[in-house]
Amino acid sequence: MSFLDVLKKNKVAGLDIGSFSLKMVELNPKKKGNETSYELVGLGYEPVPYQSIVEGTIMDSTAVVDAMNHIFYESKTKTKKVSFGVSGSSVIVKRIEVQKLTPAEMHEHILWEIRPHIPFNPDEVNLDYQIIESNDIPPDRVGVILTAVKKEKLNEYLNLFSLSDRSASIVDLDSFAILNSVMANYEMYRDKSIAIINIGASITNVVIAKFGVPVFVRDIAFGGNHFTDLIQKELNLKYEKAESVKKGRQVEGVSQAAVKPVLDLILEELKSEVRKTFEFYRSNASDGSIDNILLSGGTANLNQIVDIFSKAFDMPVEIANPFNNIEINSKKFDLEFIKDMAPVFNVAMGLAIRAVGD
Ligand SMILES: Nc1ncnc2c1ncn2[C@@H]1O[C@H](COP(=O)(O)OP(=O)(O)OP(=O)(O)O)[C@@H](O)[C@H]1O
Numbered sequence: 001m002s003f004l005d006v007l008k009k010n011k012v013a014g015l016d017i018g019s020f021s022l023k024m025v026e027l028n029p030k031k032k033g034n035e036t037s038y039e040l041v042g043l044g045y046e047p048v049p050y051q052s053i054v055e056g057t058i059m060d061s062t063a064v065v066d067a068m069n070h071i072f073y074e075s076k077t078k079t080k081k082v083s084f085g086v087s088g089s090s091v092i093v094k095r096i097e098v099q100k101l102t103p104a105e106m107h108e109h110i111l112w113e114i115r116p117h118i119p120f121n122p123d124e125v126n127l128d129y130q131i132i133e134s135n136d137i138p139p140d141r142v143g144v145i146l147t148a149v150k151k152e153k154l155n156e157y158l159n160l161f162s163l164s165d166r167s168a169s170i171v172d173l174d175s176f177a178i179l180n181s182v183m184a185n186y187e188m189y190r191d192k193s194i195a196i197i198n199i200g201a202s203i204t205n206v207v208i209a210k211f212g213v214p215v216f217v218r219d220i221a222f223g224g225n226h227f228t229d230l231i232q233k234e235l236n237l238k239y240e241k242a243e244s245v246k247k248g249r250q251v252e253g254v255s256q257a258a259v260k261p262v263l264d265l266i267l268e269e270l271k272s273e274v275r276k277t278f279e280f281y282r283s284n285a286s287d288g289s290i291d292n293i294l295l296s297g298g299t300a301n302l303n304q305i306v307d308i309f310s311k312a313f314d315m316p317v318e319i320a321n322p323f324n325n326i327e328i329n330s331k332k333f334d335l336e337f338i339k340d341m342a343p344v345f346n347v348a349m350g351l352a353i354r355a356v357g358d
């Protein structure tokens with residue numbers, strides 16, 4: 001007899017604090033045998049006022065806190081605890097391999113081994129690591145995924161929560177969140193080498209994973225803003241109009257013929273950044289193969305981006321759908337909205353999954 005079982009009563013919502021918009025996902029986990037499935041119980045989207053967050057730095061905390069309070073109010077989420085993610089230049093992720101020791105010796109050994117891999121002063125960062133055993137690691141060794149986040153960056157975000165009516169309970173990395181989301185939503189990628197590229201407004205997160213564990217992570221300071229900025233400059237438009245033009249909408253006095261070369265130019269730059277990232281990964285990996293690319297984030301909505309990427313990288317490319325495996329009650333949620341906005345919720349979905357699993 002199979003039965004469904006609610007895992008936890010203490011719910012945690014996943015909140016993606018992006019520079020363009022906030023995204024919130026709340027899930028109900030259900031255990032069926034060894035597998036956990038998820039039901040959507042809360043969803044929210046809230047634009048962030050222009051330039052309140054610039055390249056990951058909070059410039060106007062009042063505006064961001066207002067948006068945070070509003071997203072929870074609008075989505076009627078009662079949950080007070082929130083998991084959030086960080087990314088960008090204040091975050092370092094490295095994967096190293098160390099000799100397998102007894103659990104008691106392991107901690108000290110890892111702390112010693114990871115020191116040279118952190119380019120920051122150890123007092124200035126929060127360190128964390130995760131031990132992984134994977135098919136491509138020899139049995140006498142273990143992989144260690146090391147994460148360092150600058151305390152200054154964490155405090156900036158924690159300060160937002162102290163001013164809002166929610167509290168932060170889990171900090172994750174945006175890049176780990178997108179991987180968790182893809183793994184929960186696509187069984188077919190659990191035994192493959194995949195690159196997930198989450199293209200936001202100011203940051204592009206790249207995660208390369210094998211057998212579901214991250215082998216390489218890089219955050220590139222590049223995103224949709226670069227497209228909008230160049231359109232503004234080249235076509236002499238205001239921000240709102242440039243945003244519309246970028247999304248393929250008709251704007252008076254602007255011809256698509258004028259827009260195309262501008263978009264192409266920035267797309268070249270984006271492809272070049274991704275290519276450099278792949279080359280760097282391949283130069284340091286024993287087997288640098290990548291089977292598939294999954295795209296997410298708002299900028300993954302760019303016209304024809306799937307074709308452009310599959311031609312450029314000569315591999316299958318698809319847009320990640322973070323709701324692929326999620327049970328959704330169509331009486332409670334607007335399925336059209338979810339279908340249109342799906343790739344934007346990849347980080348928030350991963351944060352929510354991590355939260356219920358923790
Ligand atoms: N249809 C579309 N075509 C092209 N770009 C789009 C489209 N829809 C949204 N975008 C762009 O996606 C970006 C927002 O994506 P997203 O919500 O993933 O960013 P964010 O998480 O808020 O930002 P970041 O993480 O970089 O701080 C904006 O630059 C926006 O203009």
Ligand SMILES: [Mg+2]
Nearest residue numbers: 018200201347
């Ligand atoms: Mg983002």
